Structures are given as C-alpha cells and as structure tokens.
Amino acid sequence: MAAWRLVLIVAHKDLRAELRTKEAINSSFSFALVILLLFSFAFDPTAEVTREISGGLLWIAFAFAGALILNRSFAREQPNDCLDALIAAPVPSAALFLGKALANWLLLLGVEAFCFPVFGIFYNIRWTRQFWPLLLVVVLGTWGFTLIGTMFSALTVNIRLREVMLPLLVYTVMTPCLLAAMQATSLLLAGEPLAGEAAVWLRFLIGFDVIFTSLSLILVETVLAG
Amino acid sequence: MRKNIIYVLAVVAAVLLVRNLEVILLRVPVDAEQGNVYRNLYFHVPSAFTSLLGSILAAVASIAYLVYKDLKYDALAVATVEVAMVMLTVTMVTGSIWARVTWGIWWTWDARLTSTFVGWLLSIGYLVLRTAIEEPTARARISAVYAIFASADVPIIWFSIEWFRTQHPAPVLRAGGYIDPAMKSALYWNVPAILLVGVILVLLRLRQEEMRRELDGLRRLAHTLS
Structure with missing residues (x-):
C-alpha cells in the first residue's frame, strides 16, 4: 500500500478515536480558556500593551493546552x-x-479555531483583519510544535515519570518555533502586513518545520522499533 | 594506563592553572574602563569555549551511538554533556557577576544569554531524561535521539534569538578592537588550562561509566549463578 495511504489510515483512526470520546479536545480547549483567564489577571487586558504581546499570550495558551493532546x-x-x-x-x-502527527495537528487546529474568537472577544483584538496571513502562521507554527510534541510523546512512551519530565523536554526544544510564531502573530495582530519582519519569522517557521520534520522521520524508526 | 594518563594530565592542569592565576590576578593590568571585574573574562571565555566543544562532541557521540550501537559512545555522550553543563554554569555565573558590575543588572534577555540559557536547559533535560530510564540500551538510544534533537535546535535558537535581540559585547578577539598583548596572552593561556580540566573530568566520568557497566555485568552474572 502506498505510504501516504497508511499515513491517512493512521490519522483517520486517531481522529475517530478522539472524536468519539472528545476527552482530549474538551479538556484542551477548557484549559486554554483557563489560561486566557489567568492572563487577564497578569496584564491589564484592555491596555494597548496587551495588544503588543497578544501573539505571545495566544501561543503560550496554545502550547500549554496543546500539550494535553x-x-x-x-x-x-x-x-x-x-x-x-x-x-x-x-x-x-x-x-x-x-x-499520528497529522491527527494531532488537525485536533490542535480545531481547538485553536475555537480559541481565536474567544480571545478576540476577551481581549478586544480584531484578529480577522489579516485572516489569511494569520492562518498561514498558525498552520505552520502548530505543525512545528505538533511535530516536537508527537515525537517526544513517542520518545517517552515507556518511561516512568513521563508526565513529570515531558514539559521540560518539549518546551525547551520547541523554543525557536514558539518564538517565531509569537513574533509573527503579534506583528500580524498589530495590523502589520506579512512583509519585512513578519516575513522573516515566517521563513524561520518554515525552516524549523522542514528541519524537524526530516529529523523526526529519520529518527522515529530508532525510537519506536529500537 | 588510563589512570596514569589522568594523573599526568591533572598535574599539567594544576601547574598551568597556578601559573595562570598568578598572571591573571597579579600581572595583567587593570582594564581602563571596567576595573578589576573584567578579570573574570579569563574564566568566562575559556569555560564557554570548553562547553561549546563538549556539546559538539556529545552530539557526535550520540550520532555515533545510533550508528554503531556501542555503549562506549553513550558513555562519552553523557560524560561530555555533564562537563559541558558544568562549564556552561561557570560561564553564566561569571558572566552574571560581570554584568552586575558593568551593566548594573545580573541578567538580561540578550541573544547570547538567552541561547546559553536554553542550551543549559537542554542539557538539564538530557540528564533528567537519563535518570528516568533503567535499561542501558534503551537509555542510550532514547537519550541519543534527544541529544540529536537538542543539538539541531541550538543553531536555530542561536540565529533566531540573535536576530531578535543582542546586547552582549562583541567578541573581543575577533572584533579587531585594541586589547593589551598581556591580556590577550593571559586569555590564550587559560583556554587550554580550562579545556584540560574539562578533558580530565570527561576521562574520570568515562572510567566511572565503564566501572558501572562492569559492575552491572558482574551483578547479572552473580544473579544467574545463584
């Protein structure tokens, strides 16, 4: 069978299993809301400054909530x-x-699709102004951290204390991806076009995705089969 | 034989360090602008250099383990990561002391500082991951994959953050600024001294790993005989 069909079958299986129970996506989305709530205490949610760091807030919420999935x-x-x-x-x-990465990526994008309007309402941010560039950044950024997350999920599957150490491993390795996504998102939410600085961050994201997708595909055999 | 080599190297390192301390503390002139605090540069730069070299060696050893499946490369990887982590700590502590006096702050989220910190966290992650896996070959395999991911991350983090913000002084030796020949030679002398300390620590750690493996083997043998 062609490799891409096998990929789709695995992704389909995972999606179906998740959509039947919806346990991970429900808790992930609710957790994202909790994080957005907590941020409102840390910063004045209506201040102009918050708009400047909004990309960062959003991606921290995505990264933490996404880890549950x-x-x-x-x-x-x-x-x-x-x-x-x-x-x-x-x-x-x-x-x-x-x-598996594909299924996780789609689930995360689903959670994020719900988060954006809520975020826009809570923090008074007009995120639809630059919808398509923003979508591109979200899609690439989410792929980057899905990849690392899925890989480390495989890496630590048989380890005791895995819940304890996974955050330390995952968030450090995905630092550059989150940094680039945060910067690009903040710039786009501030109304700047996808050029200049934002375009550089977008290229970073693409680079990160390409490098780590290839690394994962090369190394996953060693991780799973030994 | 190996033990004797370590002893000889230790004597050389001790002589070199005493000689360098005398030069660094008593002979080299005071910096015109920074005063005496600049003297920690003589430890800051060599330890940063040693940790960088150690990390590169650890990445190479990890790849070598996955290729040859020989546990001696795993021992080399863990020994170099540990030593690199210690050297990185020395770098950050000396740098922090210097920054407090010169910049007035202990820490700033500058490119070099941030990427050094991320590198430090990555090495902590590596060591924590190892503690959680009992079985030697699984530990070697999984930590080698993690090490490859981490080392692929470091240049990306470096470039992304470099592009993001920089405040760290430009490298003195390459930038072409004037530096007193006595200062330069003191710095050049201390690089091999600290590097030698690193090498000795790695060799000691390697011996320890070998002994542990031997002990494990004997224990298993005793278990089958009894």
Whole structure:
C-alpha cells in the first residue's frame, strides 16, 4: 500500500478515536480558556500593551493546552498493548508517526479555531483583519510544535515519570518555533502586513518545520522499533 | 594506563592553572574602563569555549551511538554533556557577576544569554531524561535521539534569538578592537588550562561509566549463578 495511504489510515483512526470520546479536545480547549483567564489577571487586558504581546499570550495558551493532546498521543496506545500491535503491523514507523502527527495537528487546529474568537472577544483584538496571513502562521507554527510534541510523546512512551519530565523536554526544544510564531502573530495582530519582519519569522517557521520534520522521520524508526 | 594518563594530565592542569592565576590576578593590568571585574573574562571565555566543544562532541557521540550501537559512545555522550553543563554554569555565573558590575543588572534577555540559557536547559533535560530510564540500551538510544534533537535546535535558537535581540559585547578577539598583548596572552593561556580540566573530568566520568557497566555485568552474572 502506498505510504501516504497508511499515513491517512493512521490519522483517520486517531481522529475517530478522539472524536468519539472528545476527552482530549474538551479538556484542551477548557484549559486554554483557563489560561486566557489567568492572563487577564497578569496584564491589564484592555491596555494597548496587551495588544503588543497578544501573539505571545495566544501561543503560550496554545502550547500549554496543546500539550494535553500531544502527550496522550502515544500513551493512549499503551492499554491492551495497542502500541506493540501498531509497531508490529506492516506500517513503516515514519508513516505511523506522520499519521499520528497529522491527527494531532488537525485536533490542535480545531481547538485553536475555537480559541481565536474567544480571545478576540476577551481581549478586544480584531484578529480577522489579516485572516489569511494569520492562518498561514498558525498552520505552520502548530505543525512545528505538533511535530516536537508527537515525537517526544513517542520518545517517552515507556518511561516512568513521563508526565513529570515531558514539559521540560518539549518546551525547551520547541523554543525557536514558539518564538517565531509569537513574533509573527503579534506583528500580524498589530495590523502589520506579512512583509519585512513578519516575513522573516515566517521563513524561520518554515525552516524549523522542514528541519524537524526530516529529523523526526529519520529518527522515529530508532525510537519506536529500537 | 588510563589512570596514569589522568594523573599526568591533572598535574599539567594544576601547574598551568597556578601559573595562570598568578598572571591573571597579579600581572595583567587593570582594564581602563571596567576595573578589576573584567578579570573574570579569563574564566568566562575559556569555560564557554570548553562547553561549546563538549556539546559538539556529545552530539557526535550520540550520532555515533545510533550508528554503531556501542555503549562506549553513550558513555562519552553523557560524560561530555555533564562537563559541558558544568562549564556552561561557570560561564553564566561569571558572566552574571560581570554584568552586575558593568551593566548594573545580573541578567538580561540578550541573544547570547538567552541561547546559553536554553542550551543549559537542554542539557538539564538530557540528564533528567537519563535518570528516568533503567535499561542501558534503551537509555542510550532514547537519550541519543534527544541529544540529536537538542543539538539541531541550538543553531536555530542561536540565529533566531540573535536576530531578535543582542546586547552582549562583541567578541573581543575577533572584533579587531585594541586589547593589551598581556591580556590577550593571559586569555590564550587559560583556554587550554580550562579545556584540560574539562578533558580530565570527561576521562574520570568515562572510567566511572565503564566501572558501572562492569559492575552491572558482574551483578547479572552473580544473579544467574545463584
């Protein structure tokens, strides 16, 4: 079977499993709301300054809330030894990984699609002014941190204390991706066009995505099959 | 034989360090603008250099482990990461003391400082990850993958943050500014001294890892015999 079909099958399986229970996306979205609430105490939500750091706030909320989905990605296969079955199945590790990453990415984009309007209302930000450039940044940024999150979910699947150490590992490695996404989003929300500084950050995001997608695809076999 | 090499190197390092301390503290002139505090430069720069070299070696050793599956490369990786982490701590502490006197602040989120800090966190992550995995080959494999991810991250972090903000003084030796020959030679002498300390620590750590592996083997043997 063609590799891309296997990728789609795995992604479809994961999406269906998640959409039946909706446990991860519900808690992820609610957690994002809690973070937005807490930020309103840390900063004056109506001040002009908040608008300047809004990209940062939004991505911190995405990254923290997204971790709930990403961390579970491989751990979910642990009961009933599903992971062993998946690894034993005639699916290359890279396709399995890509399928899972794809499913996580779509789920995260779904959560973010709900977060944007809420964020716009709570913080009085007109995020629709530059919809398409913003969408591009969100799509690329989310792919970057989905990739790291999914990879580290696979890396730590058999480790005791995984919940304790995963945040330390994941957030440090995704630093450049989050930095670029935050900067680009802040600039776009401030009404600047996707040129100059914002375009440089966008190129950073693309670079990060390309480098880490290839690294993950090369290394995932070692991680899963040993 | 290995033990004797370590002893010889230690004697050389001790002589070199005593000689350098005498030069650094008593002979080299006071900096015209910064006063005496600049003298910690003689430790700041060599330890930064040693930690950089250690990190590169750790990345190479990690790749070598994945290629050859020989645990001696894993031992080399963990030894160099530990030493690099210590050297990075020395760099940050000496830099911080200098900054307090010269800039009036302990820390600033400048490019070099931020990327050094991220690098430090990445090495902490590596060491924490290792503590959580019992089985030696799984530990070696998983931490090697993490090390490759982390080392791919470092240049990206460096460029992204460099582009973001810079306040750190430009490298004195390359920038072509005037530097007293006595100062320059004191700095050049202390680089090999600190590097040698790093090498000795790595060699000691390697011996320790070998002994631990031997001990593990003996324990397993005793277990099967009893």
